[in-house]
Amino acid sequence: MIALAVAASLVFSGITPVERAEAATSVSRLSGSDRYATAVQISKSGFKPGVPVVYIATGADYPDALSAASAAASQGGPLLLVAKTSIPSVVAKELARLKPGRIIVVGGTGAISNGVVSSLKKISPVKRISGSDRYATSLAIAKDAFSTSDIVYLATGRDFPDALSAAAAAGSQSAPVVLIDGKSSSVRSSVTSFISSLGASRAIVVGGTGAVSSAIEKKLKSLSAISKVTRLSGSDRYSTSVAVNKASFPSATKAYIATGSSYPDALAGAALAGSVGAPLYVVPRTCLPGTTVRSIADINPSKVTLLGGTGALSSSLNSLVACSPDAGYPRLLTVKAVPAGENQIKVSWTGQGRATKVAVIAGSEGSLSSHQFKSAWFPPGTTSITLTVPENLRGELGTGSGNPIFVKVATYNSLTASDSAPITASVSKSYRLSLAGTYTYAGHTPTTKTVRVAEWNVNSVAGSNGISGYTWKDRRKKVAAGIALANADVVAVVEATTAESWSGSGKTQWEDLEGLLASSTYGSYDIAYDNVGPAGTNTTKGAHLFFKPGSVTLEHSGATSLKSITSGWPSGLTDRYFAWATFTQKSNGKSFVAAAVHLPPGNAYKSLRLTAIKAVDAFLEAEGGGIPIVLMGDLNSSFAETPTGPQTALVDAGYYDASAAPSRSNNRYSTANLTNQIDNKSKPGYPFTPYKYKYAAPRIDYIFVKHAPGATKYVNQIVLSGSKFTTSVQGSDHNLQWAEIGIR
Incomplete structure (x- = not known):
C-alpha cells in the first residue's frame, strides 16, 4: 500500500520567517550539459565556499572516484570531475567559488595529467593519491582519509553500482569504501592490514556472491579484529542498493536517485548524499523498482533529488513512477481533493492496488498531526469518499474558514487489520498512507457578487522612514495606484497614520492618501470618517474606510478606541482606533456595516487580540442591529502560528473568510512580504521577488463577512513582471487583498 505524492517545494511558516516542515515529498533534479557540469550542479547544491577539501577524479572512468566519494563526504567536501588533460571551464569556476582548503587528486597520470595538477595548484594546495591499479588507488585514498573507523565497506572494483550506494552510506558514517577484486578467492594483505589499523570491528560486504565471492567473506570473518561481517545484497544492482540503504538509513529527510546503468552523475551525488546523511538509490532509467518504492516510502524523505538529465533518468521519474505493481502492494496513488457541500470535501484516487479496506484521514497540515x-x-474497491468537517473543527477548517484541509488515503492489506487509522505507515501491519501534498477547502456557500471590498496595510510613515527608496513620499502614488487597480467599492486601509507625510508637507499620512484617492486618476474615493483629529500620547489612528459614492451611500461612520471596548488592555500598550461605517448599496438598496481594524502585534498580546476582536464584533453587531458586517484589517495572527487566534474566533462567531471563496488568486503568497523575504533584504518588507509557499501561505490580513452568504472571488493582489514585483504598484510591505462578496 505504497503511495508517493509529488508536491511543490514550499512550506508553511508563521508570521516570523521560521519554517515549519510538512511531511510531503518534493522531487527536484540536478543536472548539467554534461557529466562535468552535472557534478558542478551537485556541488553547488550542497557545499558553500570555504570547504576544507575538494576531491578531483577523472570523468572518463569510475574506479578512482568510488572510494573518493566516501572520503569526500566524510570530510565535508564535494567530488568534481575533470578530463585527463584539461579542467572544464565550469569546473574551474566552481573551484573558484568553493575556495577549498586543499585539493585531492585521485588517480595517476594515466587518469589525470600533471598539467591538470599544475593548474589546480594555482587554486589551492594539491595532493595526488594513486596506486599501481584501481585497488591500490582505492586503498591509498582510504588510508589518507581514514585513520580510525569502526566500519569498513568492501565492494567489487569490476563494476560501479554496488559501490555507489555504499559510498553514500559509508560517507554518512565516516567510514571508508575499499574496492577489491570480487572474483578473487582472497583479500590482499594490504587490505587486511588496513582494516586492522583502522580498529574496525565490522566489515560490510556489498553485493551478492556473483560480485564478491564467498571466499572473500570467509577471509574477512577469519580476521581477529572483525567481530561481525554483514553482506548487503539483492537479486540485482537495484535491490542491492535498497539493501544498503535499508541497513544504513532507518529514516532520512532527503534521498538521491541516480541511474544504475551509468556512473558519472552518481559519483558526485554519492559524495553529496553521504555528506548530508542521505541514501543514494540506483534505479533503471525510466522507473523505480517496487523494492525502491517501498524503501523510499519507509524512509519517508521530504525531498527526493534526481541526479542527471533526462538522458540518464527520464522525465517520468519526476513523478517517481514505479516500474510495475508488486503483488501485495498498491500502485502509486494519484489523489485528488475538491470542495463538496457546505463543510464537506470529496477525496478520490486511482492506482490503489491490493487492499482489504480503505479510508481517508484529514487535518490542517501535511503531517495530519493537528485538527485531525x-x-x-x-x-x-472504493475510489472516492466525501468527508464532513466535524462541528468542533468548523471554525478552523469548515466552510468560510479559509484554511486548507490536507488529506491522505490510508489502506490496509491484511484480513486481521485493526480499525485504527494512525498517521504513520507500518510495513509490519501492511498499513500504507499516501504522502501529504493533496489539499482542498471545505465547500463554499453559494452567492453572487453585489459589492467589491478591499483591505491594505499601507505601512506607516514611521514604518519605512529609514528605508531608502521606500519612504511614504516614495510610496504614496504606488499605494494609490494599487487601490485604483483593485477598483473596490469600499477600501479598508490600516497604518495610514496621523504622522506628517514628510517634513514640510503640512499634512498627515491619511490626509495625503485621502487627497490622492479623491482624484479621478485613483478612483474618486471619499473617506467615510474625516473627523480623525490628532492621535495624542500613546495612541494611533491609522485605520480608515474609503468608498466610491457612485457605488454605495454613506449612512453614518466613526472611529472607536480599541482600549475603550476591550477589557484588560495593558496600561502601557498603544491604543488603536478602528474605523467603522454603515453603507447602503445603490445596486440593491441593502445596507451593511464595514470596519477597518489593526490589532496589536507580538506574542505577548495573543490573548489580547482574541479579546479585542470579540469586542469589535460585539460593537459592530450593536451598531448594525443584525445587518451584514464586513470586517477587514491586519489581525497580526496567522492560522499556521496561532490556530485559535482572532481569525478562528470570527469564524466561530459566524463570519466567512473571503479567502474561502470558490475563486482564489495568489493564495500561495503571504499577504505580508517580510515573511521569508528572499531578496533585497536590506529593505525589510520590500523584496524584488515574492516568496511562494508549497501550499496555502500564512496570512495576517483578512476580509470577513457576517450575516451574508460569503464571497465569490478573493484576490491577494500581487502584480508581477515575470517573477518580480511590478514596482509601480508595490506600495507597501503588505499586499492589498480584495474580494467580491454577496450582501442581500
Whole structure:
C-alpha cells in the first residue's frame, strides 16, 4: 500500500520567517550539459565556499572516484570531475567559488595529467593519491582519509553500482569504501592490514556472491579484529542498493536517485548524499523498482533529488513512477481533493492496488498531526469518499474558514487489520498512507457578487522612514495606484497614520492618501470618517474606510478606541482606533456595516487580540442591529502560528473568510512580504521577488463577512513582471487583498 505524492517545494511558516516542515515529498533534479557540469550542479547544491577539501577524479572512468566519494563526504567536501588533460571551464569556476582548503587528486597520470595538477595548484594546495591499479588507488585514498573507523565497506572494483550506494552510506558514517577484486578467492594483505589499523570491528560486504565471492567473506570473518561481517545484497544492482540503504538509513529527510546503468552523475551525488546523511538509490532509467518504492516510502524523505538529465533518468521519474505493481502492494496513488457541500470535501484516487479496506484521514497540515478527522473504513474497491468537517473543527477548517484541509488515503492489506487509522505507515501491519501534498477547502456557500471590498496595510510613515527608496513620499502614488487597480467599492486601509507625510508637507499620512484617492486618476474615493483629529500620547489612528459614492451611500461612520471596548488592555500598550461605517448599496438598496481594524502585534498580546476582536464584533453587531458586517484589517495572527487566534474566533462567531471563496488568486503568497523575504533584504518588507509557499501561505490580513452568504472571488493582489514585483504598484510591505462578496 505504497503511495508517493509529488508536491511543490514550499512550506508553511508563521508570521516570523521560521519554517515549519510538512511531511510531503518534493522531487527536484540536478543536472548539467554534461557529466562535468552535472557534478558542478551537485556541488553547488550542497557545499558553500570555504570547504576544507575538494576531491578531483577523472570523468572518463569510475574506479578512482568510488572510494573518493566516501572520503569526500566524510570530510565535508564535494567530488568534481575533470578530463585527463584539461579542467572544464565550469569546473574551474566552481573551484573558484568553493575556495577549498586543499585539493585531492585521485588517480595517476594515466587518469589525470600533471598539467591538470599544475593548474589546480594555482587554486589551492594539491595532493595526488594513486596506486599501481584501481585497488591500490582505492586503498591509498582510504588510508589518507581514514585513520580510525569502526566500519569498513568492501565492494567489487569490476563494476560501479554496488559501490555507489555504499559510498553514500559509508560517507554518512565516516567510514571508508575499499574496492577489491570480487572474483578473487582472497583479500590482499594490504587490505587486511588496513582494516586492522583502522580498529574496525565490522566489515560490510556489498553485493551478492556473483560480485564478491564467498571466499572473500570467509577471509574477512577469519580476521581477529572483525567481530561481525554483514553482506548487503539483492537479486540485482537495484535491490542491492535498497539493501544498503535499508541497513544504513532507518529514516532520512532527503534521498538521491541516480541511474544504475551509468556512473558519472552518481559519483558526485554519492559524495553529496553521504555528506548530508542521505541514501543514494540506483534505479533503471525510466522507473523505480517496487523494492525502491517501498524503501523510499519507509524512509519517508521530504525531498527526493534526481541526479542527471533526462538522458540518464527520464522525465517520468519526476513523478517517481514505479516500474510495475508488486503483488501485495498498491500502485502509486494519484489523489485528488475538491470542495463538496457546505463543510464537506470529496477525496478520490486511482492506482490503489491490493487492499482489504480503505479510508481517508484529514487535518490542517501535511503531517495530519493537528485538527485531525477521519472517514469510516470502506471496502477496497472504493475510489472516492466525501468527508464532513466535524462541528468542533468548523471554525478552523469548515466552510468560510479559509484554511486548507490536507488529506491522505490510508489502506490496509491484511484480513486481521485493526480499525485504527494512525498517521504513520507500518510495513509490519501492511498499513500504507499516501504522502501529504493533496489539499482542498471545505465547500463554499453559494452567492453572487453585489459589492467589491478591499483591505491594505499601507505601512506607516514611521514604518519605512529609514528605508531608502521606500519612504511614504516614495510610496504614496504606488499605494494609490494599487487601490485604483483593485477598483473596490469600499477600501479598508490600516497604518495610514496621523504622522506628517514628510517634513514640510503640512499634512498627515491619511490626509495625503485621502487627497490622492479623491482624484479621478485613483478612483474618486471619499473617506467615510474625516473627523480623525490628532492621535495624542500613546495612541494611533491609522485605520480608515474609503468608498466610491457612485457605488454605495454613506449612512453614518466613526472611529472607536480599541482600549475603550476591550477589557484588560495593558496600561502601557498603544491604543488603536478602528474605523467603522454603515453603507447602503445603490445596486440593491441593502445596507451593511464595514470596519477597518489593526490589532496589536507580538506574542505577548495573543490573548489580547482574541479579546479585542470579540469586542469589535460585539460593537459592530450593536451598531448594525443584525445587518451584514464586513470586517477587514491586519489581525497580526496567522492560522499556521496561532490556530485559535482572532481569525478562528470570527469564524466561530459566524463570519466567512473571503479567502474561502470558490475563486482564489495568489493564495500561495503571504499577504505580508517580510515573511521569508528572499531578496533585497536590506529593505525589510520590500523584496524584488515574492516568496511562494508549497501550499496555502500564512496570512495576517483578512476580509470577513457576517450575516451574508460569503464571497465569490478573493484576490491577494500581487502584480508581477515575470517573477518580480511590478514596482509601480508595490506600495507597501503588505499586499492589498480584495474580494467580491454577496450582501442581500
